[in-house]
Structure formats: C-alpha cells, structure tokens
Amino acid sequence: MSATLAAPAAALPPLRRRLDPMALLALPGVAFLSVVFLLPLLLLLWSSIRGEGGFTVNGYVRVLGDAYYIGVIGNSLQLGLITTAGAFILGYPAAFALARARGYAQVVLFALVFLPLTVSIIVKSFGWGIVLRRDGILNWLMLNVGLIERPVRMIFTEGALYAGMINVFLPFMVLPIYSVVRMIDPRYGDAAATLGASPWYRFTRVTLPLTLPGVVAGASLVFSLAVAAYVTPSLLMGDRYMTMSMVMAKAFLNLRDWQLGGAMAAVLLAVAAMVVVGASLMQRRLARHGGAA
Amino acid sequence: MTMDRLGTGIAWTALILVIAFLLLPIVVVIPVSFTESTVFRFPPEGFSLQWYGRIRNVDGLLGALWLSAQIAALSTATSLLLGTLCAIALVRGLVPGAAAITTFMVSPLMLPGLVLGIALLQTMREVGLRDAWWSLYLAHVVITLPFVMRTVLASLSLFDFAMVDAARTLGCSYPKALWRVLVPNILPGFISGALFAFIASFDNYPVSMFLVDVRTKTLPIQLLNYLEISPDPTLAAVSTVLIGLTVIVLILCDRLVGLRRMASI
Numbered sequence: 001m002s003a004t005l006a007a008p009a010a011a012l013p014p015l016r017r018r019l020d021p022m023a024l025l026a027l028p029g030v031a032f033l034s035v036v037f038l039l040p041l042l043l044l045l046w047s048s049i050r051g052e053g054g055f056t057v058n059g060y061v062r063v064l065g066d067a068y069y070i071g072v073i074g075n076s077l078q079l080g081l082i083t084t085a086g087a088f089i090l091g092y093p094a095a096f097a098l099a100r101a102r103g104y105a106q107v108v109l110f111a112l113v114f115l116p117l118t119v120s121i122i123v124k125s126f127g128w129g130i131v132l133r134r135d136g137i138l139n140w141l142m143l144n145v146g147l148i149e150r151p152v153r154m155i156f157t158e159g160a161l162y163a164g165m166i167n168v169f170l171p172f173m174v175l176p177i178y179s180v181v182r183m184i185d186p187r188y189g190d191a192a193a194t195l196g197a198s199p200w201y202r203f204t205r206v207t208l209p210l211t212l213p214g215v216v217a218g219a220s221l222v223f224s225l226a227v228a229a230y231v232t233p234s235l236l237m238g239d240r241y242m243t244m245s246m247v248m249a250k251a252f253l254n255l256r257d258w259q260l261g262g263a264m265a266a267v268l269l270a271v272a273a274m275v276v277v278g279a280s281l282m283q284r285r286l287a288r289h290g291g292a293a
Numbered sequence: 294m295t296m297d298r299l300g301t302g303i304a305w306t307a308l309i310l311v312i313a314f315l316l317l318p319i320v321v322v323i324p325v326s327f328t329e330s331t332v333f334r335f336p337p338e339g340f341s342l343q344w345y346g347r348i349r350n351v352d353g354l355l356g357a358l359w360l361s362a363q364i365a366a367l368s369t370a371t372s373l374l375l376g377t378l379c380a381i382a383l384v385r386g387l388v389p390g391a392a393a394i395t396t397f398m399v400s401p402l403m404l405p406g407l408v409l410g411i412a413l414l415q416t417m418r419e420v421g422l423r424d425a426w427w428s429l430y431l432a433h434v435v436i437t438l439p440f441v442m443r444t445v446l447a448s449l450s451l452f453d454f455a456m457v458d459a460a461r462t463l464g465c466s467y468p469k470a471l472w473r474v475l476v477p478n479i480l481p482g483f484i485s486g487a488l489f490a491f492i493a494s495f496d497n498y499p500v501s502m503f504l505v506d507v508r509t510k511t512l513p514i515q516l517l518n519y520l521e522i523s524p525d526p527t528l529a530a531v532s533t534v535l536i537g538l539t540v541i542v543l544i545l546c547d548r549l550v551g552l553r554r555m556a557s558i
Contacts (some may be wrong), residue, residue: 022386029379029438030394037401037435040412047415090314093307100304109308111543116315118539120496122516123532127318130325130529137321140336170315199297228405230499231517245407245499252411252503265408276403 045269048262059263069247073267076243079165080227086166087173087222088215095177095214113178117171125235128164129155156237164236169225173218180214213286220279224272244268319536326529344530351527357515360426364511365494368433369441369487375434376441376486384449395446402439406499409435414503425509432500437490444489448482481550488546 048059063069094113101109116124131137132154139151154160184207192202230245239246244264251261329339348354379398383391401409410432417428452475460470498513505514520528 020387023382023388025378025386026382026388026394029375029398029442032375033398033401033435033438036413036431037409038397040416041404041408043416043419044408044412090307090311093304094311097301097304097308100301107547109312111547112312112316115540115543116319118492118543119319119536120513120516120532121498122496122513122520123322123535124318126516126520126528126532127320127322130321131318137317167314167318170311174311199300203300224403224405228407230407230502235517235520245405248407248411249502252414258415261411265411268405269408272403272405 044262045266047258048266051259056259059259060266062260063263063267069264072242072244072247075241076227076245076268077271079161079229079233079241079243080223082162083165083169083226084173084219084223086162087170088219090166091170091173091218092177092211092215095174096181098174098178099181113171113174116167121168121231124168125164125232128160128167128236132160156240158237158241161233161236161241164232165226165229168229168232169222172221172225176217176221177211177214180211180217184210209289213283216279216282216286220275224275227271227275228268322529322532323536325526326533328526328529331525344526345534347527348530348534351519353510353515354512354519354531357510357512360429360509361495361512364426364429364433365437365491368430368437368494369490371430371434372437372441372490373445373483373487376438377445377483380442380445380449383446385454395442398442399439401435402443406436406497407502410500410503413500417504425504425506428504429501429509429511432504433494433497436497436500437494440490440493441486444482444486445479448479452478484546484550488542 049055049057051058063073098106098109098113129136133139134151134153134155136155138154139148142148143151188206188210189202192206193199197205228245229243230249233241233243234246234249244267248261248264248268251257251264255261324337326344327340327342328337329341329343330337376398379394382388383395388394413428413432413435417423422428454475456474456478457467457470460474461467465473496513497511498517501511501514505511510518516528516531
C-alpha cells in the first residue's frame, strides 16, 4: 500500500525541471516587496528590541509600563471604536437606500458617496476646519436660525474630532455594506412576510444576518484605518489628544528615540494584525453559517 | 406595511444625511476660495480671483505638485508592470504557495501607513540611501502595488483563457489574440487599479512624511506645512483646483469603465 502511494512521488522529475516557467513572472514583484517592504518591517521590529548592550525589552517596558503611553493606546482604541460605531449607525441604513435606488438616481448617489474618497485628506481636514471655526459655517447657520446667541467653540474639541474622523472614514463603511445589500434577493423578505413574520422579525432574522459579511468588512476596515489615523487627529486636535501614530511620529521625527517609536509601532502593528485576523475568522464563520442555512 | 415605510424612510433620510455630511467639508472650500478678505470667514465677503493668482507665488507649491504627479505616475507604472507579471504567474502558472504569495502582495494595504514610513526611513538610513526622490519612489511602489494586484488579479481570474484559444483556432496569431481578446477584457481592471493606485500615492501623507527632505516635498506635505504656517484662502484656491481635477478624472473614468464597476473590484 505504502509503495503504491509513494510511487507517483518518486516518478516526479526533480524540482528544477518541475518549476513552471510561467511562475518566474511572479519573481520581480515578490523580490521587490521582500526587499522594500518585508525587510524594513523586520528591521523595525528588530530595532525595538535592540539596546546598547544587546537584546532588551526596554522599549516595551517604557510603552506598556507607563500610564501616559497606556493612555495614548487607550485614546487610539477609543477613537477607533467611536469612529467605527458612528460610521456604522449612519452608514448602515444609508447603504440600504443606496442599494435600493434605481437607474440614474443610483449612479448619481453612488458618485456622491464615492467622490469624497478621492478628495485629498488634507483638503477635507482643511474644509472641516472652516466648517467648525468660530466664524465658520456651522456657527453662522446656528446663529441665524437662532439656536445659539453667541458663537460656540467647536474646533479642538473631542466632538469635532469624532465628527471629522467619521467624515473621513464613512465611505469605507457604506461601500462594503452596499455591495452586500445589492446581492440580497428581495424575495427573501417577501417570503418571510408571506409566512407571517413581522417587519422587525424579518429585519433581525433575515436581512441583518445576510448583511453581516458587509458589516464585518466595513467595520474592520474603518477601525484599522481610524486606530492608525494621523493627519485628521493632529489637524483637528493637535497635542491635546495624543494617539499612537502621533507618539510614533514624535518619537522618530523630534525625539529621535527609535526604541520608543519602534515599540509603539509594534503595538500598533499587533492591533492591526488582530483586527485583520479577527475579521477573517468572523468572515469564515459567517460563510459556514451561510452554507449550512 | 407602515413599519416597512418607516424603514425605507429611515434609510433614505440616512443616505441624504450621509451625502450632505460627506460633501460639507469639500463644498465649503469653494466659496471661500473666491473671497476678498484674507481670512476664511463665512459667509465670504465680495468676489475676487486673487487667491488663484497667488497660487503661483506660494513657495514650492507648483514644485510639490510636479513632484507628486511624477512620483504617483512613475510608481503606478512600475506597479502595473510588477503587479501584472505577478498576477499572470499566480493565475496561469503553477506557483508554489500561490495563496500565501497573494496575501503577501496585498498586505502593505493593511499596514498602518506610519509604520511603513518609519520602517522605510530606518532601512534607507542603514543602507545609506539619502536621496529623497528615490526613497519616495520606492516607498510609493510599495503603496501602489496592492491596489494594482487586487484589481488585475480579480479581472484575470474572471477571464476565460479558452477565449484566447478560440481566437487562435479562428486564425488569429497568438500576440494578436492576446491584444484583441485578453486586453479589452482586463482593461477595466487595469484602469481602475491604476486610478486607485495613483490617488493613493498622490494623497499619501503618513509614509511620505518620513522620506521628504527640505527641497523635495510632495504636495500633501507642502499643503499641510503651508496650512500650519500661514493659513489663508490660497489653500482654498488650491483645494478647489484639486477638487475640480478629481471630478474631471472621475467623470472620465465613469465614461471609460463605469464608476460602480470600478468600486466593486
């Protein structure tokens, strides 16, 4: 038995001749990324554990043992969570309307959701500043409507930061949910209604589970982008709300403290990796459930 | 039935709110760019084109625009070459560990930009590459490659290669069959991949931030510098020009490929 199993393996030509010449086309790209992407990453991780006398975990002790840096990590995670939750609350129903729109209206609406993705983040943050200034558009509007009597300070507040972050990352939530909703057969809902299910029951038991893959994709994308965001928090809040990215930038550009920056980068990298792995595990589970149903 | 209407109503209200919210910070810069006063107060006072005239005088702005266009175009072109070759190998050839290689090739997309920037800064220093232009170019190939890989891989794996054989059976030469059958089929993937890659490079801040030097600055870096040093409506004028260019490019892409098809890949 074992002989028959082993026979085909022995009959195969040596590896060099088995290698498909077509496979060699992958080589330039893989080699490039190995040298310009993988190698620098490994070097960065290496520098976070390299001290004067050889190996050290000093950088990690400084980051994880210091209340200030723990607070910074907390800030980043909180910013990521609030941005994701806000984007979900606004984006989920909007994605439904976008997917159910028909004809020319859908093309126009889609373009309007898509356009902000292509506009520079600097332009958007700059515009957001104009909206929120003391003599900006929002204060002007509220004064004229009579909501307030005196201009309110909004810029450099946490509320403004959250609104700005949701503004920048919202399309990344809407688009994945939209593409899943578009694929759902509306007859599922009709079938459930025929069987006597109430609208609320239909939504929670039929529609919501079917859209979960889009929600997981959108939420993991928004969270990992928001947790690592640099431009928007530093423009809308500055030093008053330090995030992991801001500490990293400061460590490398101002303090020249590579050990600290490297350790912070490793923590951020670990958070990003956990999100990616967690999301793909959830997607796999959802796919299995879908197959079983 | 009323509950259904309520749901539809909520969905449409949300969509209108979302679009208004998304467009708000983009639209406000347009009236501000035509103001007469030196601060961006709202509502803008008077009408003038002075800030557009001043774009030329702002130190380094046009140079930064040119540098960003150069880096974005060259890195996208390089990525198209490397990415397409790799995608062909992955789809058509027997590559050991093809799934792992695919994940590896798109993984820079999942990496926080700042981490990539720092890692590259450190490596360039150790290697002794001090030239900002080359550092930026190499870094931006890493930024753009995943976008090209994703779209070209998707359109290649949807393409039925039997069609090429069919064209050859009908008397087409092999290069001609590739040109007449394969190329038109994967062109949309190419165009949308290239567009996303170009935008990602042109807009990039967190990676470029670590690689620029005093004389070599990309547009986002230069704009943010200017915003911090002397915020005046010149920035609104530059932003309005950039928004106009974006709208033109999007309309062109919609005509060529179709926006929804682009976003779905």
